[in-house]
Amino acid sequence: MEVIEHDVVVVGGGAAGIRAAIAAIEEDPNVSVAMVSKVYPMRSHTVSAEGGAAAVAREDDTLEMHGYDTVKGSDFLGDQHVIEYFVEEAPKELTLLEHWGCPWSRNEDGTVATRAFGGMTTKRTWFAADKVGFHMLHALFQHSMQFDRIVRYDEQFVTRLLMEDGAVKGVVALDMRQGEVRLIRGRAVVLATGGAGKCFPFTTNGNIKTGDGMALAYRAGVPLKDMEFVQYHPTGLPGTGILITEATRGEGGHLKNSEGTRFLVEYDYGLGTKAELGPRDMISRAIIQEIQAGRGIEGPYGQYVHLDLTHLGEAKLKERLPFVLELARTYVGVDPVTQPIPIRPVVHYMMGGVDTNIDGATDLPGLYAAGEVACVSMNGANRLGSNSLTECLVFGARSGRCAVAFARGASAGDEASLRAQGEEEAHRIETLRGKNKGGETIAGVRREMQQAMEDGCGVYREQGSMDAAVSALAQLKGRYADLVLRDTSKVFNTEIIAALELGNMLDVAEAVAVSAAQRQESRGAHTRRDFTTRDDQNWLHHTLCHFDPAGPRIDRKPVTLGHWEPEERKY
Numbered sequence: 001m002e003v004i005e006h007d008v009v010v011v012g013g014g015a016a017g018i019r020a021a022i023a024a025i026e027e028d029p030n031v032s033v034a035m036v037s038k039v040y041p042m043r044s045h046t047v048s049a050e051g052g053a054a055a056v057a058r059e060d061d062t063l064e065m066h067g068y069d070t071v072k073g074s075d076f077l078g079d080q081h082v083i084e085y086f087v088e089e090a091p092k093e094l095t096l097l098e099h100w101g102c103p104w105s106r107n108e109d110g111t112v113a114t115r116a117f118g119g120m121t122t123k124r125t126w127f128a129a130d131k132v133g134f135h136m137l138h139a140l141f142q143h144s145m146q147f148d149r150i151v152r153y154d155e156q157f158v159t160r161l162l163m164e165d166g167a168v169k170g171v172v173a174l175d176m177r178q179g180e181v182r183l184i185r186g187r188a189v190v191l192a193t194g195g196a197g198k199c200f201p202f203t204t205n206g207n208i209k210t211g212d213g214m215a216l217a218y219r220a221g222v223p224l225k226d227m228e229f230v231q232y233h234p235t236g237l238p239g240t241g242i243l244i245t246e247a248t249r250g251e252g253g254h255l256k257n258s259e260g261t262r263f264l265v266e267y268d269y270g271l272g273t274k275a276e277l278g279p280r281d282m283i284s285r286a287i288i289q290e291i292q293a294g295r296g297i298e299g300p301y302g303q304y305v306h307l308d309l310t311h312l313g314e315a316k317l318k319e320r321l322p323f324v325l326e327l328a329r330t331y332v333g334v335d336p337v338t339q340p341i342p343i344r345p346v347v348h349y350m351m352g353g354v355d356t357n358i359d360g361a362t363d364l365p366g367l368y369a370a371g372e373v374a375c376v377s378m379n380g381a382n383r384l385g386s387n388s389l390t391e392c393l394v395f396g397a398r399s400g401r402c403a404v405a406f407a408r409g410a411s412a413g414d415e416a417s418l419r420a421q422g423e424e425e426a427h428r429i430e431t432l433r434g435k436n437k438g439g440e441t442i443a444g445v446r447r448e449m450q451q452a453m454e455d456g457c458g459v460y461r462e463q464g465s466m467d468a469a470v471s472a473l474a475q476l477k478g479r480y481a482d483l484v485l486r487d488t489s490k491v492f493n494t495e496i497i498a499a500l501e502l503g504n505m506l507d508v509a510e511a512v513a514v515s516a517a518q519r520q521e522s523r524g525a526h527t528r529r530d531f532t533t534r535d536d537q538n539w540l541h542h543t544l545c546h547f548d549p550a551g552p553r554i555d556r557k558p559v560t561l562g563h564w565e566p567e568e569r570k571y
C-alpha cells in the first residue's frame, strides 16, 4: 500500500479547502500540504455559486450592521463572537481575492459594486456578474498553483480518518482512477468537503454533495451540530432544482402568484417592507402558504409561483444576470426578458455540520473543519445568502493557520498501526467491488432515503412525519448492508463511489432527522406546525448529534450570546 506523508492534509478543493491550503503555506512556507479532492478542484460545488459574497464595503454600511443582520438572520442561534470575527475579516478576504485575480464587478466610479441580498440591511454583496463562484474558485485555484508545497491529489475519494491515541493522523483515500487505496498521512487534517443537499430529492446541490466529511467526522466521534436546520432556497427551477440566484430579487425581481399578485407585498408574511428582500426561510414559507391557499400554478412537476424580472429590462438582465437568462431559456424554455420564471423552494444549504470552535478545531485533536461541512456557528438557524462564500474564505484561512500550528507540536504517528487501518479500509472497499449478492439497489435505497427526508424534514415539519423519517432511515441503514453491486472493474468504478456516498448520506440524513425530531419549537429554517413559535426559554441552545452504533445520541451546547439581545425576528 502506498503511503504518502505531509504535514497537513486538506480534504476538499472548493473555496474553503483551497483557502485553507494557501493559508497553511502563508503561515509557514516550509509546511507541506496535501489537497485531496474527489473531483478536479474547479468542479467543486463552489463553482456553481451565482449571486455573490457579503462584506462591508460601502460608506453607508458598518461591521455592526453586518453583524446584527447575521445574528438576526440566524434567529439568534449564531455564536456572536464568531459572527463578530467573521464580519471583521470579510472585507479583508474579499479584497485579498481581488489581488489574486477575482474580477469583482465595478460601479461607474471604479469602486466595487455591491448588490442587495435577502436579510441584509444595505447593499453589501460583492459580485462578478452572476458567475461569482466560478470567478472566486478560479482566482483561488490559480493562486494556489504557485505553491510547490501544496500537492494535489485529484479524484481521490477519502473514506476514513486515520487515528492514533485519540488523535487524527491523516486519511485513507481511494484513487478513483486506478482503484487503489493509499494512506495520506498528516499531523493535522482540515475537512472542507462541503454540504449534503443530496440527502434530499429536490436540491440545487451538485451530485457530489453527499456529506462525506460530515460522516467521516461523525463516525470518528465528533458530533454534528444544528443539523435540523436545512435551508430551502425560495427560487429553484421545478423539475431540475437548478438555482435561480437571489441576486434576481436583489436586482429588483418580484414574486407573483397565479393571480399575478406580489403576495409578499399584499399579504402579511412578517416581511414588512423587505418583501422580496426578506430572508430565505421566511420567503420559502410564504411560497408554500400561497400554494396551499390555492394561489399556485400547476405544472408538470407540481405547483409553483412566478419570479418576474420582465420590468428590469433586457439591458440590465444581460449585464447583471446573464447566467439566469441562459438557465431559464435552456432548462424551462422561458425568456426572462418577456416571461416570468416558474420557481419553487428547493433544498440548498446545510446550516449544521461538524461541530467546531472559532479556530475550526473539533474536539478530536488534529481535526479541523471549514466551509459548508463545518458548523462554526455563524449561520445559526438560517444563513443569509452570500455569507457562505465569505465564510469559506474567513474560516478556511483560520483553520488552515490553526492546523499548521497544531501540526508543529504533533507526532506523525506509528506507521505500522496506520498501515493496519489502511489495510482494513482497503478490505472494506474491496468487499464492495462487484459484491454480487443482496437484494437492494443503490438507486432504490437512495430514492427512499430522499423521499423520507422530503416527507419528514421539509419546509414545514411535525412530530409524526419527523418520527416516521427517523424510523425509515434506521430501516434503510439496515438495508444498506444488503446492497448489490455488479461492477468489478478497478478503473473509475463509479458504483463503489455511489455506494460509499450513499452510506455517508444515510448517516447524515439520520442526524438531520433525529436532531429535527427533538427540537420542540420553530426557529429559522426549522418550522413546526405543532410548535409554531420560538422558545428561547427552553431551546436557545445548539443541538449536538453524536454517532453511536445503537443510534444517534442527542446532546446540547450553549449559544454564545453577546451584545445583540435575542428579540422577536420581524422585518
Ligand SMILES: Cc1cc2nc3c(=O)[nH]c(=O)nc-3n(C[C@H](O)[C@H](O)[C@H](O)COP(=O)(O)OP(=O)(O)OC[C@H]3O[C@@H](n4cnc5c(N)ncnc54)[C@H](O)[C@@H]3O)c2cc1C
Pocket (backbone or CB within 6 Å): 011, 012, 013, 014, 015, 016, 017, 036, 037, 038, 039, 040, 041, 044, 045, 046, 047, 048, 049, 050, 051, 052, 053, 054, 132, 133, 156, 157, 158, 159, 192, 193, 194, 195, 204, 205, 206, 208, 209, 212, 213, 243, 245, 348, 349, 370, 371, 372, 373, 385, 386, 387, 388, 389, 390, 392
Ligand atoms: C447552486 C448554488 C449557488 C450558490 N450561490 C451562493 C452565493 O451566491 N453566495 C454564497 O455565499 N453561497 C452560495 N452558495 C453556497 C456556497 O456556494 C457553498 O456553501 C460553498 O461554495 C461551499 O464551499 P466548500 O468549499 O465548503 O465546499 P465545496 O465547494 O462543495 O467543495 C467540496 C470539496 O470537497 C471535496 N470532497 C467532498 N467529499 C470528498 C471526499 N470524500 N474525498 C475527497 N474529497 C471530497 C470535493 O471534491 C470538493 O472539492 C451556493 C450554493 C449552490 C449549490
